[in-house]
Amino acid sequence: MNEVLQAIRDRRSIRAYTEELVTDEQLNTLIETVKQAPSTRNLQPCHFTFVKDQVLLREFSSDMNALYQKNPNASEYLKSPEYDVLYRAPLVCFIFSEISASFTPIDGGIAVQTLALAAHSMGLGSVILGMPKELFASEYAEKWFKKLNAPEGGDFIIAISIGTPAAGKDAHPVREGLISII
Numbered sequence: 001m002n003e004v005l006q007a008i009r010d011r012r013s014i015r016a017y018t019e020e021l022v023t024d025e026q027l028n029t030l031i032e033t034v035k036q037a038p039s040t041r042n043l044q045p046c047h048f049t050f051v052k053d054q055v056l057l058r059e060f061s062s063d064m065n066a067l068y069q070k071n072p073n074a075s076e077y078l079k080s081p082e083y084d085v086l087y088r089a090p091l092v093c094f095i096f097s098e099i100s101a102s103f104t105p106i107d108g109g110i111a112v113q114t115l116a117l118a119a120h121s122m123g124l125g126s127v128i129l130g131m132p133k134e135l136f137a138s139e140y141a142e143k144w145f146k147k148l149n150a151p152e153g154g155d156f157i158i159a160i161s162i163g164t165p166a167a168g169k170d171a172h173p174v175r176e177g178l179i180s181i182i
């Protein structure tokens with residue numbers, strides 16, 4: 001099997017990381033790779049904010065905890081101060097819309113999987129994160145759009161935590177009926 005197919009098959013959502021930081025060289029490789037992601041009419045409608053500032057990342061997670069604590073419907077584990085929505089990753093990329101077009105969220109999705117595969121190919125682990133969306137629809141939204149350098153009027157699409165894996169994970173079970181061949 002070629003290396004691309006192998007990487008697609010072997011990538012897993014990694015939710016535990018060592019304390020090792022992502023190097024500048026690794027960060028630059030991720031940045032150069034995501035620039036190559038395809039997008040609708042090559043609009044490149046997303047903005048990518050890579051955060052390696054650990055204090056800022058922990059503050060983000062703590063605000064998410066606070067949000068869950070105020071929500072009576074949130075599961076207990078989300079309210080625990082032990083729970084970190086970013087999984088204490090040393091690097092997180094937040095993807096925002098900058099140009100509004102029909103397929104902008106899909107372009108963001110393609111970009112995030114491009115990052116996940118690139119990270120995996122570099123020996124890093126990652127997990128795609130939709131849950132931060134709740135913070136960008138809350139009273140904390142303005143603060144975090146600003147702190148994360150989101151484009152004016154842009155919305156949060158998706159994020160991804162990246163770091164050195166501290167744990168593995170089994171392949172996900174595949175839902176029956178997923179595929180038709182006609």
Ligand SMILES: Cc1cc2nc3c(=O)[nH]c(=O)nc-3n(C[C@H](O)[C@H](O)[C@H](O)COP(=O)(O)O)c2cc1C
Nearest residue numbers: 011012013015127128129130131132158169171172
């Ligand atoms: C759009 C999207 C949003 C996701 N959001 C989260 C999230 O907020 N937190 C999380 O732990 N995993 C999240 N995941 C990871 C999925 O749970 C994971 O991809 C799925 O269980 C399959 O496991 P695998 O990635 O190891 O194959 C998300 C994945 C996608 C594609």
